[in-house]
Amino acid sequence: MPPPAHFKNAFAVLTSNPLSTSDVLVVGAGPVGLTMACELARHGVRPRIIDRLKQPSPYCRAIGVTTRTLEVWEDMGIAREMIDAGIWIEGSRTFVVGQIVDTRFDLSDLPFANLGLPQNDTERVLTRHLASLGVEIERGVTLESLTQTDGEVETVLARGPDEKEEARFRYVIGCDGAHSAVRRALGISFEGSPIPAEFMLGDVHIDWTTPRGMVMRIFRPGPNGMPDFLVAVPLPEIGRYRVSILSPPELAAPAEGTGHGIQSERPAPGIAPLQAAVDRLLPEKAVLSDLRWSSIFRISMRLASKYRQGNVFIAGDAAHIHPPTGGQGMNTGIQDAYNLGWKLALVLNGVGRETILDSYEAERHPVGKDVVDRTSRAIPKNSREDEDRLTDTQVLISYRGSPWIENSPNGAQPVGPAAGDRAPDCQGLRRTGVGFPFRLFDVLRGAEHVLVVYCTDSDPDPELADLAAFGTELQLADALRFAAIVKSAAKATKLPPVPFYEDAGSDFEKTYGSGQTAMLVRPDGYLSWRGDSWRESELRRQLERIFRL
Numbered sequence: 001m002p003p004p005a006h007f008k009n010a011f012a013v014l015t016s017n018p019l020s021t022s023d024v025l026v027v028g029a030g031p032v033g034l035t036m037a038c039e040l041a042r043h044g045v046r047p048r049i050i051d052r053l054k055q056p057s058p059y060c061r062a063i064g065v066t067t068r069t070l071e072v073w074e075d076m077g078i079a080r081e082m083i084d085a086g087i088w089i090e091g092s093r094t095f096v097v098g099q100i101v102d103t104r105f106d107l108s109d110l111p112f113a114n115l116g117l118p119q120n121d122t123e124r125v126l127t128r129h130l131a132s133l134g135v136e137i138e139r140g141v142t143l144e145s146l147t148q149t150d151g152e153v154e155t156v157l158a159r160g161p162d163e164k165e166e167a168r169f170r171y172v173i174g175c176d177g178a179h180s181a182v183r184r185a186l187g188i189s190f191e192g193s194p195i196p197a198e199f200m201l202g203d204v205h206i207d208w209t210t211p212r213g214m215v216m217r218i219f220r221p222g223p224n225g226m227p228d229f230l231v232a233v234p235l236p237e238i239g240r241y242r243v244s245i246l247s248p249p250e251l252a253a254p255a256e257g258t259g260h261g262i263q264s265e266r267p268a269p270g271i272a273p274l275q276a277a278v279d280r281l282l283p284e285k286a287v288l289s290d291l292r293w294s295s296i297f298r299i300s301m302r303l304a305s306k307y308r309q310g311n312v313f314i315a316g317d318a319a320h321i322h323p324p325t326g327g328q329g330m331n332t333g334i335q336d337a338y339n340l341g342w343k344l345a346l347v348l349n350g351v352g353r354e355t356i357l358d359s360y361e362a363e364r365h366p367v368g369k370d371v372v373d374r375t376s377r378a379i380p381k382n383s384r385e386d387e388d389r390l391t392d393t394q395v396l397i398s399y400r401g402s403p404w405i406e407n408s409p410n411g412a413q414p415v416g417p418a419a420g421d422r423a424p425d426c427q428g429l430r431r432t433g434v435g436f437p438f439r440l441f442d443v444l445r446g447a448e449h450v451l452v453v454y455c456t457d458s459d460p461d462p463e464l465a466d467l468a469a470f471g472t473e474l475q476l477a478d479a480l481r482f483a484a485i486v487k488s489a490a491k492a493t494k495l496p497p498v499p500f501y502e503d504a505g506s507d508f509e510k511t512y513g514s515g516q517t518a519m520l521v522r523p524d525g526y527l528s529w530r531g532d533s534w535r536e537s538e539l540r541r542q543l544e545r546i547f548r549l
């Protein structure tokens, strides 16, 4: 097929191969694009992933990794590697108008605490993982334009001024950051405003008495609601911190821009302004040395009006940007990708209904709005004390309001999580023939939906046999697994036709209630449906909404 007329004459050299349609293009190999590509590959779809940078960015922006992101990484099989490279953020030491407050984060009731991991390391591990799944990043390739026709997306990809490629895809996902070319090509508005100040970042060694693993935050109220401040976040290397301060006036840009993020085109400031901020704000003596890199950065608060147009999606900073308070940006973007990856793969693999793609924006746009609102509110008062201890861990994020989630109308509000909530982990599940306990996350891990059935009957065998027959009838072998949790395995003596685990420590019962229950858990660990019994017709209806039954 010849290239469309509007592509002709535009470029000096076009690749001569006739256009062929690939499935998915991921634009941008930051943490969100990498997660997107890894998730697609894990679910059996091989994407192309491009990044305009020839080398990964040398700057460390995100450090804070939330509990929920670590749960996602555990499912992806990379949590150990990430934890090995990081440092646990154990609390914060805050100086405000002469007072010192030490706060320790207690997240011992969750699977993971707060990890500190430089964004470059996150990207390094994700890149290696992606390569292990058989996908290499095409670096030095820029998306120049895209147009949509007949359910396909036509793109122009540039490898330099003289080398352009026209390529068609069924889906394109813009993970191309705050200044997203994909979002602009779609004409999606990015409403919000910039913070009228500039900030400075530096990676530096600090010699002081602050205990290792503590974030240091020093604030002094300033004019116009913008305080003088210094925040030092510990890096894994002993004594090293990523420090941010309000940029001193002498470093101000001649013209106020509205950009967001690292201003890498501006000259990198030296160590003096950082040392001056410490001397000015900290009562104790602290010596800064060995500045490895520094930069000016700017912050805006903006939310895309839509996350999808036709066959093109946006995720991560392309969809939402906000202050780094609470370390939410990268984490939110990673979870955008984790939400969309399995849905796209299900559709492309011909098993899922295309309509489930609508649930991406329905579920993730409210999350982006909440993050932008919360982090923007936190900026002038420098305090998030009114928030739940768990808010920043992101384990409370729920899709309960999503039209794609179904609670059984027959049952009362269930004990523990309802449909739309994240399925929390529980421990102490025993399996016949296995000499160690399982966690519920072990049972759920993988690319499929899992129908978890909790049997309280003293003789679960008949129910398990019926459940197996239901599975045979559905014929969704690669997309849906069954797992039974039995209160007591005493009577389940035969080799059951459905994998079953005994709730030996009663932890499942404590988390999900003591009554008979069934729940459909999505590949991203959220409850798609929950009811009293898997025999309820609403379960079948929910399966029919997701799968091509």
Ligand SMILES: Cc1cc2nc3c(=O)[nH]c(=O)nc-3n(C[C@H](O)[C@H](O)[C@H](O)COP(=O)(O)OP(=O)(O)OC[C@H]3O[C@@H](n4cnc5c(N)ncnc54)[C@H](O)[C@@H]3O)c2cc1C
Residues within 6 Å of the ligand: 027, 028, 029, 030, 031, 032, 033, 050, 051, 052, 053, 061, 062, 063, 064, 065, 119, 141, 142, 143, 144, 175, 176, 177, 178, 180, 181, 182, 201, 244, 261, 262, 297, 315, 316, 317, 318, 324, 326, 327, 328, 329, 330, 331, 332, 333
């Ligand atoms: C100072 C600071 C501290 C922060 N701290 C935290 C924190 O602790 N925790 C947290 O969760 N978040 C934090 N963030 C936010 C976090 O850095 C971002 O949310 C995250 O980088 C977003 O990832 P992304 O993949 O969406 O975008 P990016 O990381 O911006 O990646 C986008 C990629 O797309 C590529 N690209 C752009 N345009 C094109 C194109 N046309 N063609 C091809 N490629 C293209 C770019 O080269 C880039 O590699 C912080 C941010 C700042 C500035």
